[in-house]
Amino acid sequence: MSSEDFKIAVIGAGPVGLFFALELLKRGIIVDVFEEHSRIGVPKHCAGVVSIGGLNKLCFSDGKYVLNKVRGALIHSPSGKYSLKVARRDFQAYILDREAFDQNLYYEATSRGVRVFLNSFVKDVTKTNRKTWRIAVGKGSTREYDLIVDAEGASLKIARSLGVRVPKDARLPAIQFELKGIQDIDEDFVEVFLGNRWAHGFFAWLVPLCSTEARVGLASYTRPRIMLDYLLHKHPLMRNRVKRAKIKEVNAGLVIVSGPAWRFFGDGYIMVGDAAGHVKPTTGGGIVFGMLGAKVAAEVIQEALKSGDFSRAVLKKYSELWERNYGGEFKAMKMARRIFTRLDDSKLESLIKALSREDFLEVIEKFGDMDFQRSVISRILLSPRFLFSLLKAFLA
Numbered sequence: 001m002s003s004e005d006f007k008i009a010v011i012g013a014g015p016v017g018l019f020f021a022l023e024l025l026k027r028g029i030i031v032d033v034f035e036e037h038s039r040i041g042v043p044k045h046c047a048g049v050v051s052i053g054g055l056n057k058l059c060f061s062d063g064k065y066v067l068n069k070v071r072g073a074l075i076h077s078p079s080g081k082y083s084l085k086v087a088r089r090d091f092q093a094y095i096l097d098r099e100a101f102d103q104n105l106y107y108e109a110t111s112r113g114v115r116v117f118l119n120s121f122v123k124d125v126t127k128t129n130r131k132t133w134r135i136a137v138g139k140g141s142t143r144e145y146d147l148i149v150d151a152e153g154a155s156l157k158i159a160r161s162l163g164v165r166v167p168k169d170a171r172l173p174a175i176q177f178e179l180k181g182i183q184d185i186d187e188d189f190v191e192v193f194l195g196n197r198w199a200h201g202f203f204a205w206l207v208p209l210c211s212t213e214a215r216v217g218l219a220s221y222t223r224p225r226i227m228l229d230y231l232l233h234k235h236p237l238m239r240n241r242v243k244r245a246k247i248k249e250v251n252a253g254l255v256i257v258s259g260p261a262w263r264f265f266g267d268g269y270i271m272v273g274d275a276a277g278h279v280k281p282t283t284g285g286g287i288v289f290g291m292l293g294a295k296v297a298a299e300v301i302q303e304a305l306k307s308g309d310f311s312r313a314v315l316k317k318y319s320e321l322w323e324r325n326y327g328g329e330f331k332a333m334k335m336a337r338r339i340f341t342r343l344d345d346s347k348l349e350s351l352i353k354a355l356s357r358e359d360f361l362e363v364i365e366k367f368g369d370m371d372f373q374r375s376v377i378s379r380i381l382l383s384p385r386f387l388f389s390l391l392k393a394f395l396a
């Protein structure tokens, strides 16, 4: 059977939905993409930190959407007394203009034949018979498709109408200010502020855009907006630097921290990107793994199109391949997050103090990878010195 005999709808024109559409296009398959907003890439909800290695793997080059490049991170203990400097000589990550990045994907997709419908909110998806989906778009129009690809991001509303059960603590609300007029920014380093008193269950960040501008934000189980004001006014490593800063932009969103804690395929549908939970539980970064997952999904759909069978039994291959490629990475990151969330601020303080020792930094620098974190996580977690520090932190 040819791919023209089947119709595929992608819900959501975020980076992953668009990347997925492009991956299918490479395989000669054209899809329809529905986007609720009138403009691609807005409203923004991202700090834009993406590993250069990850983007290279996905064949992206250093485009106009790169605002800055960083060599590493400064991880501050809750009191601000200890800082872990994880650095490499070469640049490790791009800081993206997410709107420009998403629009670049949009122009590439539409110029090569992908149909992207803007202002097209998908209200509902229902099965008309065993094989066909009816999707309700905007004010009353409906369309029929053989396969639904849910790329709606972290809102997970379509996921719910597909019957997917999302765990309660899978997502954290996040808020971010784009600030200008900040002092003492090291443009080469992202800063991470640990401590439940600053960001309950996650961390706060400062992502440099240039020597005076940065994205400062946090995700938190409780009151993120109030927590961000508190961080800006009270954090010993923040308050004096932002005294004269002005807010240029406010962004908000949801960060998935559970990994893929639900089934991301079913009869006649698959999920990609944030909707599938393909987001690093340690950092909330979802661009690289979302796209890597979308590549796997495109391979499986290409295969399924040969027989025209989009049943759960066939689409299961997506989950199996994903698990084989990335399952171990996510298990390690989930374990690291589980340990991290069990530490109160005094234990975090002791741990950062212990980790700022030379030998740990060497391990992080040698084996650390922004995306594929299993190697460094297992090396640190299994080192007797770390276990001793962890024990000491728990007994402190």
Ligand SMILES: Cc1cc2nc3c(=O)[nH]c(=O)nc-3n(C[C@H](O)[C@H](O)[C@H](O)COP(=O)(O)OP(=O)(O)OC[C@H]3O[C@@H](n4cnc5c(N)ncnc54)[C@H](O)[C@@H]3O)c2cc1C
Pocket (backbone or CB within 6 Å): 011, 012, 013, 014, 015, 016, 017, 034, 035, 036, 037, 041, 045, 046, 047, 048, 049, 050, 120, 121, 122, 123, 151, 152, 153, 154, 155, 157, 158, 174, 175, 176, 217, 252, 253, 254, 255, 272, 273, 274, 275, 279, 284, 285, 286, 287, 288, 290
């Ligand atoms: C504050 C914050 C900071 C972050 N920082 C980083 C970072 O530094 N690095 C990183 O890698 N990741 C980061 N992330 C995560 C990253 O933003 C996501 O992983 C990424 O955007 C996922 O892409 P996506 O295409 O799956 O979803 P999205 O980017 O959310 O795109 C989904 C699209 O679907 C559309 N849509 C939703 N529902 C419907 C519907 N019913 N009908 C039609 N259209 C619909 C939405 O409008 C949207 O355009 C951050 C997230 C947050 C919240």
